[in-house]
Amino acid sequence: MSPALWYALVGALLVAVAFAAFAAHTHVVRRLLAFNVMGTGSFLILVGLAQHERGPDPVPQALVLTGIVVAVASTALALVVFRRWFAATGRVALPEDDTP
Amino acid sequence: MRPRDARPEGDLEGTVSRWRLAIALPLGGGLALALVAAIAARRGPSIDLAAATAEAIPSSGVEHPITAVLLQFRGYDTLLEIAVLLAAALVALALREEPAAAAPRSRAPTAPAPAVVRGSDEHDLIHPGTSDRAGARAIETPLLATLTRALHPALLLLAIYLLWAGATRPGGAFQAGAVLAALGVLRRVSGVRPWAALLDRWQHAALLVGFAVFLGLAAGMLLLDRPLLGWPSASAGALILAIEAALTVSIAANLVGLFASAPDGRDAAAHGADRS
Known part of the structure; x- marks a missing residue:
């Protein structure tokens, strides 16, 4: 296996782990x-x-x-929107995810 | 009983409900298997892009293949990228709270204990008195101030070098813009902001110049009876350098604009505590 293929496999693992984390958490920053x-x-x-x-x-x-x-720009924009959302509502999750 | 997500600190411990975990873990595992299977079962590419790029480099006006791809062969991607950056910065600036609305703490008159404790922690380091025009708080330490002053010429020089180096080796508008944006963030955090009035006056122009120059030159090719983004090989190098210089300014301005337009964190915390 070449190192490049190894990078691709690690990338696949990262995508899967992050996808599971995305589904498991409701906190918008964690998402x-x-x-x-x-x-x-x-x-x-x-x-x-x-x-x-x-x-x-x-x-x-x-x-x-x-x-x-x-990705950097959209992350920064998302943080601006999240902080605005938190300032306006005091919530850290979206309404659909409110029920624990 | 207050809602779980109304804590001022946020749900930082990351309590995850069982049923969410029960759904998330199989989803993640399945995705991992599917991706690894897809990588194992892939077919080789039908075109050798690397060879095709290497063949076309001499006519591109630059020597470094990545710069050639970014601004010559796939210039459309880069044009849309700076448009995305501009759109993100514009939305962030539109969502920015007015300094007058963000500054007063009176919206949470009876802030409970957690917010007060948190606020007083910040008071040790962060002095609202050093706020600049946009109402941002600066961290006042002699080390940071001196460091920011000393880094100004170094980072400016590094950005110009990276921009120039992009033609022949790794570098280019994005790296140079990121360095300038780091300088902008440092200026903002430290409160040491030489030429602040001048830069603030030109902020909107700086946000726009990259997209405007790129789009203007790309569309100008149409007037010369050439395709969009079809630089003539004779002047391609100069055109690419001009576009990259404008992109550098815009990327830095957009990133700093995004950084600077987040609402005041302490105000949000106090407000959140008020609700709990």
């Missing part, structure tokens, strides 16, 4: 963290699979670079 880990896992799959057997491929690397910037 955001899970969502970010899931994104990181998918980046690992994308770059790892592309590099497997062929060596570095600039196209997926550029896509992942773009994806990282978008």
Whole structure:
């Protein structure tokens, strides 16, 4: 197994773990963290699979670079919205998830 | 009995209900198996993208393959990316609370003990008196202030170097913009903000310039009877550098704008405590 394939497999594991965490937690910040880990896992799959057997491929690397910037921006926006939501309602979960 | 999620600190212990866990664990396990199976059963790519990119590099105007992909071969992605950044920053700025509304603590007149304790912890380090125009609180320590002053020229130089290096080696607009954004966050946190008035006046222009320059040049190619984003090879290098310079400014401005527009945390905590 090449290291690149190993990256892809670790990425798959990260996606699955983060997905379980996303489903298990209701706190919006925990969900955001899970969502970010899931994104990181998918980046690992994308770059790892592309590099497997062929060596570095600039196209997926550029896509992942773009994806990282978008992920950072959307995370920051989500935090702004969450803080606004918390300031307005005092809640840390969405109404649909209120029942414990 | 107060609702579980109305605590001022938030549900940070992460109490997870049993039935949620009972659903989440099989879902996660199943997804892991499915992904690993998909990776094991994949078929090889039909095109060798790396070779195709390497062939086209000489005509791209830059030498580094990732910069060539970002701004030449797949420029559309990057154009939409800066549009996404701009949209996120605009939404965040629109959601920003007015300093006058965020500043007074009178909305929670009878804040119970937990919020007061939490607030007084912060009082040791954070002084509302050093607030800047947007009502942000700065952390006042001599170390941070000195460090921020000293890092100004270093980070500016590093950003310019990264921008320039993008043509031939790892670097480019995003790395340079991230460094500038780090400088902006430092300025904000430390309260040491040289040229603050000037930069505040140009904030909106800085948010826009990357998308405007990129879109303007990309659409300008249509006037020259070329495809959208179809830089002429002779001037591609200069065009890419100009776009990357504008992108650097915008990426930094957008990231700092997102960082700066989160509502005041202590106010939110006091308000949350008020409800519990």
